[in-house]
Amino acid sequence: MDRGKLRLRQLEALMAVSDHGSITNAATELGISQPAVSRLLSDLGDSLGFSLFDRKKGQMIPSQEVRFLQPDIRRVLELMRQISDVSQEITKRRAGHIRIACLPGFATNHLPEIVAAFLKERPGVSMTIEPDRPERILEWMIGEQYDFGITDGFAGHPAVESTNLEIRTVCVFPAGHPFNSLDVITPADMATENIIHTRRDSEFFSQLSKAFQTENATFNSLLEIRQFTAACELVCQGTGIAVVSELDAVKYTNQGLDFRPFAPTLPHRLSLVRPITQQPSMVTLEFMELFADSLQSFLIET
Amino acid sequence: MDRGKLRLRQLEALMAVSDHGSITNAATELGISQPAVSRLLSDLGDSLGFSLFDRKKGQMIPSQEVRFLQPDIRRVLELMRQISDVSQEITKRRAGHIRIACLPGFATNHLPEIVAAFLKERPGVSMTIEPDRPERILEWMIGEQYDFGITDGFAGHPAVESTNLEIRTVCVFPAGHPFNSLDVITPADMATENIIHTRRDSEFFSQLSKAFQTENATFNSLLEIRQFTAACELVCQGTGIAVVSELDAVKYTNQGLDFRPFAPTLPHRLSLVRPITQQPSMVTLEFMELFADSLQSFLIET
DNA sequence: GCAAAATATAATATAATGTTATAATAATAT
DNA sequence: ATATTATTATAACATTATATTATATTTTGC
Incomplete structure (x- = not known):
């Protein structure tokens, strides 16, 4: 009866027919042929073991059993769509979370503008900004608590990769x-x-x-x-x-x-640091690049 | 980059690798071969457009992006499992919801025992029992508000199917x-x-x-x-x-x-009624049968 | 650098999912 | 009722997804 696993496509077909009242309409909605939907449903019916629809004057009315399952099915399909959407956003470097540790000065001064501009372009992205002393920033990098740090007086550490900048x-x-x-x-x-x-x-x-x-x-x-x-x-x-x-x-x-x-x-020596062990996410990389660029005009030419 | 749709199997593979630290382990866990998992991941990576794992001493560490998606992915997989489980229960006539309208006497008298025994065998099943006058029970059947009704003095109605019993x-x-x-x-x-x-x-x-x-x-x-x-x-x-x-x-x-x-x-004429337009769910049918049986020893022999 | 382990790739079989063509069925009008 | 029409099911077949085994390529640990 039910040896086959439930497949997502079957559930999509089920909901399409439930929502559009007929297999033909559902097929149009899904952009596939009518026999394809017909078969998806018959397969699903076989593996579920109960009848999916009752006919009523040419309308396909979902059975009690199906109606019982519908909320969960809708939730699955909705979540899949969401995952897909969020992935797209991530691919466009527009979703994710960045944890930044910085000197207190930056938290109030230069960083906010950069962050604001960055987030404006990327609706799905969120950030954590933690201002603290250089020693703590270093610790946070080592402990991989944060993705990106802005500090000074950085002497180097094997677990931390740094870009050193000389500000005028x-x-x-x-x-x-x-x-x-x-x-x-x-x-x-x-x-x-x-x-x-x-x-x-x-x-x-x-x-x-x-x-x-x-x-x-x-x-x-x-x-x-x-x-x-x-x-x-x-x-x-x-x-x-x-x-x-x-x-x-x-x-x-x-x-x-x-x-x-x-x-x-x-020179005022600034260091942009990140945990060396952890591959930064692509939004993080992009932010680091943007931030470094924002300091370009303040650098001592070499 | 991302023309391909996300497939459930890919997400399963992704989580298996995340949870078990290596493709080989994940393959064992999923009960399939290592190359199969390897390709599911590479396909998924292609369609998502960002890298899924970083290697760290032979461990596959999910990337920031993947970690960001994990909660939703887990939810989807969990829901699919749940839908599957509930379907099984339904197939075994053990899940669903039955709405019963009955005479007030039955609500306190004979029905509770039957209901208790029925529910005990079917952990997923829930019920609504609404005691009311025969006139209202009839209305509820016509309006398809309830799945099953126990009434008396029923004279027949085109929208209601009934089984008439004569009680001693x-x-x-x-x-x-x-x-x-x-x-x-x-x-x-x-x-x-x-x-x-x-x-x-x-x-x-x-x-x-x-x-x-x-x-x-x-x-x-x-x-x-x-x-x-x-x-x-x-x-x-x-x-x-x-x-x-x-x-x-x-x-x-x-x-x-x-x-x-x-x-x-x-004879005390009882009627077991149900909406004729609505195909009853299989649990409902089963309950109706059980209930009719429970009255067997009280029927006037013919 | 070398051996062992893990992963990727290639060639290929099977199942899922789609197609078109056509038969069967249900709904509607004559 | 019977013919007409719309809808759904079935058959034969193409394509894609998912698996296999065999083998090459990396990576890790010494």
Whole structure:
């Protein structure tokens, strides 16, 4: 009776006939010939072991048994259609989920625009963005908790693949400050100013202080912060001046902040990282590429 | 890229490999050869347009994209299994839903035992039992609201198919009553008793009163009720005596009620009805048969 | 680099799914 | 009722999906 397994096509035929009242209509609907549907149904009837339809004035009325099964059958067909649709979206890099860990600065600053533009084009895609300290970001990559990380001061790790970028840095100062008459700002120019800078144990700080030492300029440390964005905020307030990545500086130009290139050229080393063991999804790869591109205009030319 | 439709077998293979870590294991699990699985996957990969697995030390790790689809895929496979299982139950007449409309007496009296036994054997079957007056039961049959009806005084209707049964009737009296010395009770015997009977406009009442008239016996009407069970209750209380269907009488023998055959033989005409337009499901047919059988020993032999 | 294991490919058989042509059946009109 | 028409079933056959076995190619672990 029922040795044959249920086949999807049979269920499709069943529902088409249920919904359109006749085998002929169902065949038209499915875009196949009438005998094809006829046979699908007779096969299904054989394997189910009960009659599928009762005839009533030329209408095919689903039997009680079929009506009992219909909700589940509809659900299966609907789900198959959905899987198919979502696959299409995925193929077009428009569906999936991306988990990003980034420096707190990026979570509020550059990243949101990129993310917004990316998601707008891809209705099925969702994201998790987790801002945290570089150490944690590294841990997350190693533990494969996140697909993509944006960090700095990355020293390399066997489980993490990284792309290292050198962002231009600039000296930022309040809009009315005399520095706005200069084209380039050097340590010597800054010798009389109060300086807001990153932590003393950061790589960027040691580069900066070395530049001052080389030129024998005084370094008036006023304030130690962790993030460039915080420095910019303080510079806006007139608290002091700072050397920060141009990426951060540009966001504050309409908030009473001005900036000029800093000489010598000091790179702000950013790292785009991902777990090496895990093959990234194609949406992730696309996002990583888009993000790297978005930084292109801020890179130090080599 | 993706002209081919998704096939169920491909999804099965995908999940088997996901769950068992290798194509070889998946093949064993599915009970087919390794190359078969290999090709199902490669076909699926072609039609989906993204890679399905990453290799990691001989383990096949589902890609991000696949992991994204897995919940839906599992749901589809689970549903297919379920549909298949339920079909089996239906084939074995063990699943479905039966809607029964019956006289109120049956809802509490004979029907529950039958229903209980029937459902016990068929875990997937559910029922709706709606007790109501004969007029409503008829309406429900015509409107195809119910699959099966138990009624009386049914005069026939073009939209309703019926099986008519004649149930034996007996005279019921309180256990200690002098009637218990008699083998058969006649109208003459009852002439001095107060009688509880059905409505004057019922077919059964007219039969009963005609029997009294034929024998020139006095008919002392005490109380008019609708249901035989109500009459039995009152007889137990010593309110009077009655002629009721044996079916009802037997239920009260352990509640202080006794009964003897009534002569002449008066049939209680029951009708088992169903909508003629609607092909009954096979569980329904089976139940109808079982129910008819359960009445067999109460029928007037012909 | 080599042996063992796992996977992919090729050639081919069988079952599923489609086709067209035609017979059988049910519904409707004369 | 009988003829007409519409619908469904069946037969013969083509194509595609799914399996097989045999064999080549990778990958993994030492």
